[in-house]
Amino acid sequence: MKMFAPGLGAVTALAAIAVPSHAQSLAFFITDQLHSTQATIGSNDDGTDASSQYIGGISVDTFAFEVTEVSTVQIDVLSYDAFPTYFDSFLRLYEDDGQPLSAANFVASNDDATVGSDRNGSTRSLDSFLELTLQPGRYIVAVGAFNLGNTEADAGFSDGLLVAPTGTPTPIDTGAYQLDIFGDFVMGTIENGTTHDRHFTIADAVATSSKNDTLFLFASRYSESGIQFNDADVDIVGNGPDNTLILGQLAGDRIFSHDSQDQSAVSGLTLAQGRSDQGATNGGAVSSRGFVSYSNVVMRDNQGSSISSSISVRDGRLSLDRCIVESGVVDPGGTRSGIFVGFGGAFEAVNSVFATGDVNALLFAQNADTTVEFTNCTVVDGGFGAGGIQMTTGSSAIITNCVFDAAVASFATGDVTATRNLYPGLTGDNFDAAPNFVDAANGDFRLTADSPGIDAGDFDAYSDAGGEGLLDIAGNLRFNDVPGVANFSSPFAIDLGAFEAAPDALASTCPGDLTGDNAVNADDLLQVLGNFGQTCP
Numbered sequence: 001m002k003m004f005a006p007g008l009g010a011v012t013a014l015a016a017i018a019v020p021s022h023a024q025s026l027a028f029f030i031t032d033q034l035h036s037t038q039a040t041i042g043s044n045d046d047g048t049d050a051s052s053q054y055i056g057g058i059s060v061d062t063f064a065f066e067v068t069e070v071s072t073v074q075i076d077v078l079s080y081d082a083f084p085t086y087f088d089s090f091l092r093l094y095e096d097d098g099q100p101l102s103a104a105n106f107v108a109s110n111d112d113a114t115v116g117s118d119r120n121g122s123t124r125s126l127d128s129f130l131e132l133t134l135q136p137g138r139y140i141v142a143v144g145a146f147n148l149g150n151t152e153a154d155a156g157f158s159d160g161l162l163v164a165p166t167g168t169p170t171p172i173d174t175g176a177y178q179l180d181i182f183g184d185f186v187m188g189t190i191e192n193g194t195t196h197d198r199h200f201t202i203a204d205a206v207a208t209s210s211k212n213d214t215l216f217l218f219a220s221r222y223s224e225s226g227i228q229f230n231d232a233d234v235d236i237v238g239n240g241p242d243n244t245l246i247l248g249q250l251a252g253d254r255i256f257s258h259d260s261q262d263q264s265a266v267s268g269l270t271l272a273q274g275r276s277d278q279g280a281t282n283g284g285a286v287s288s289r290g291f292v293s294y295s296n297v298v299m300r301d302n303q304g305s306s307i308s309s310s311i312s313v314r315d316g317r318l319s320l321d322r323c324i325v326e327s328g329v330v331d332p333g334g335t336r337s338g339i340f341v342g343f344g345g346a347f348e349a350v351n352s353v354f355a356t357g358d359v360n361a362l363l364f365a366q367n368a369d370t371t372v373e374f375t376n377c378t379v380v381d382g383g384f385g386a387g388g389i390q391m392t393t394g395s396s397a398i399i400t401n402c403v404f405d406a407a408v409a410s411f412a413t414g415d416v417t418a419t420r421n422l423y424p425g426l427t428g429d430n431f432d433a434a435p436n437f438v439d440a441a442n443g444d445f446r447l448t449a450d451s452p453g454i455d456a457g458d459f460d461a462y463s464d465a466g467g468e469g470l471l472d473i474a475g476n477l478r479f480n481d482v483p484g485v486a487n488f489s490s491p492f493a494i495d496l497g498a499f500e501a502a503p504d505a506l507a508s509t510c511p512g513d514l515t516g517d518n519a520v521n522a523d524d525l526l527q528v529l530g531n532f533g534q535t536c537p
Helices: 022-028 150-158 202-207 459-464 522-531
Strands: 002-005 009-012 039-043 050-056 060-067 071-078 089-095 106-110 129-134 137-145 175-182 190-192 214-217 220-223 227-229 235-237 244-247 256-258 265-272 286-288 291-300 308-314 317-321 324-326 337-342 346-350 353-355 361-365 371-375 378-380 387-391 396-400 416-419 437-439 444-447
Touching (some): 060 150, 071 089, 089 129, 106 129, 137 150, 137 175, 150 220, 190 202, 202 214, 202 227, 286 291, 286 317, 308 317, 308 346, 337 346, 371 387, 387 396
Parallel strands (some): 214 235, 235 265, 256 286, 286 308, 291 324, 308 337, 324 353, 337 361, 353 378, 361 387, 371 396, 396 416
Antiparallel strands (some): 039 050, 050 175, 060 137, 071 175, 089 106, 089 137, 190 214, 437 444
């Protein structure tokens, strides 16, 4: 399917977002050779040279660096006859554009160097060497054995950039090399916007940050999990969900964990393939006991062992704005939900899309003082026919201006206040009808012009929910008044769900007519005033 979503444009989603699924991800790993994590990385006094000596497997290892101005860079491998466990090396260089390493972002490669061309004292041509002038940008170096190809290089990249622990490595029985990179560059793909320090891992960047720092994650894939936000209070800013991907590789430890004092904010990235086998509440992508917010974030293909696949909130608060949560899986048995909220925790979502995944319910909540709010959200089946929102044992929910796909097995149970929602079978101040999506089969969950959800939302409820106001999940302007449809709210009409009406529903041949009623009047002026000052993407 294709989903029209924030920062993604029309990207593959639900059935085939451009993140490898669990089954596909297994093919990314090379299991027949040892991959050691022992290494040391240092630099000279001017910070422009870096050297890494890796002792371990010769499968493939990847390093990231950035060139800030046009520069000649030398990349040099020393191995043959230099170590007791030498090997015939192979170098490949790629642009780091956040995509898999392939022919599309390949820059150069070398198998055998000319003796004497190197910088690190190699005396054998079987050691690899590259010298080339690079334009400003970020790059990935892949080091492996002859004959390293794109597929193997990407396998190493998916397995994570080589990280530098402390201590002196000890040779083992597979292979050893020293990699030297010379030139004007900086290492790492994460930058602290306050100190301008560079980091190789998100965990290290968070652990060494100070309160109110902003950590920028460049367009890349990060293979990490178990990242602890211990009272960090930082902003994590990615390059967009389709460019900055954090892959937990189903390692058994959720990707992000926020403690009870943390007040961090996360935006512009994808969290995928996280798996939590910890505790009774799981949450393979995110666990929050703090007061944290996520915006423009995709959570996909995450797993839990018993309770929740994607999110767990305990005695804290987690808010989502313009997010997508989809395709989660929980092991058989237990409650099996996409999201767990309990122990007095609070979960809030606005302008977000949820696909139920291989679970029994989208959300399960329990315990007194546990609260849940969904405002202008869209909930779709995701292919498994799972249920909606289940509130138990003293918990309560408020659901307003939301759209539920008719294929979702149930709307909500328990202590629920529901108004202005669209789902077959609803009663009261709701709409007992199917939503009428533009193209649900291909992931376009905008409402058609004849949908009961057009201009039917409660603007005050939307405003009180604290979303980013003028934009829907796709980055389109809210409050587009479809002509000929009665508005529930005044002066601003708002559609139900996470998406505002399809643009072709608003077509008009009258210049200045923003509402599509073939007249330029006060209604059009209200549209301008309501969106005044907005910077459009």
